[in-house]
Amino acid sequence: MTGYRAEKDQLLRRLRRVEGQIRGLQRMVDTDTYCIDVLTQVSAATKALQAVALHLLGSHLAHCVQDAIAGGGEEADAKITEASQAIARLMRA
């Protein structure tokens, strides 16, 4: 079960755009682009990846976590702990 089912196409489009940014970075390095310009593009790609993460996390909370809690049972606490740990990993990335 995934929380991003309804936005799968949008998510894939975003990831393909990030892939394009990473390939663009390779071309920049390959053609000896000035370091600072490469760094600006690395910042942009990082920001785009973080936006994907926030999108995924939002869908996860709105679907998987919400369903687990609404369904009751002991799975709810485990889902919340798991989400908190994922947020911690993202903030430390």
Added chain:
Amino acid sequence: MTGYRAEKDQLLRRLRRVEGQIRGLQRMVDTDTYCIDVLTQVSAATKALQAVALHLLGSHLAHCVQDAIAGGGEEADAKITEASQAIARLMRA
């Protein structure tokens, strides 16, 4: 002039690895991988991109900035301001 000339191959290898991670993310989403597992991989790719940024920045300081300062002239201050702004962009990404 670029500061990463000597480590160009290493930088390209790292970027190709990040590209592989982004393509792996697309496969994960395409095959409906559980959100948290996708998020863990997004964190890993973000960390790898930040490592590329630190690598580039280190080379830039050690070559471009150092050369500008050693060469004297008014370019040195501009280089330092430019590097500080790039660091600010990375920290806010």
Added chain:
Amino acid sequence: MTGYRAEKDQLLRRLRRVEGQIRGLQRMVDTDTYCIDVLTQVSAATKALQAVALHLLGSHLAHCVQDAIAGGGEEADAKITEASQAIARLMRA
């Protein structure tokens, strides 16, 4: 209603420790401590603040958000959107 009721003392202790770190930073600057040593302490204080944020967020999800969802009603979606926005603010801080 707050989600951190049970851990209020622990949270206040952590915040007092961060306050001590910030006062320590003022003493360091006041006594002309070497920049890099000041920066190391700024990193430590930032990390401690981020830990407070993760703690608060975990309690919020485990109590406020979980209660809103378990109670049903339309408040649940609003709570999830609100939490997602808070996470986005933290990641961009």
Added chain:
Amino acid sequence: MTGYRAEKDQLLRRLRRVEGQIRGLQRMVDTDTYCIDVLTQVSAATKALQAVALHLLGSHLAHCVQDAIAGGGEEADAKITEASQAIARLMRA
């Protein structure tokens, strides 16, 4: 020797403001302020601390590092490595 000598007062003012934000956070927690409002203030304090870090780093590059390089000698490389490591610590905070 410090790089922030000329901006010491400004730096101390910023740190006192962050200290005020941290004390404000303690009052918020003490009076059971809603978690999300506390988190918004934690994000603001984190952002203010990161601004202090960028300020310090800029002064360090513009004075300590620049002087070491201009003075020639082998200290220059050590200063650049040290600055790169401080940047890495800040980005991972």
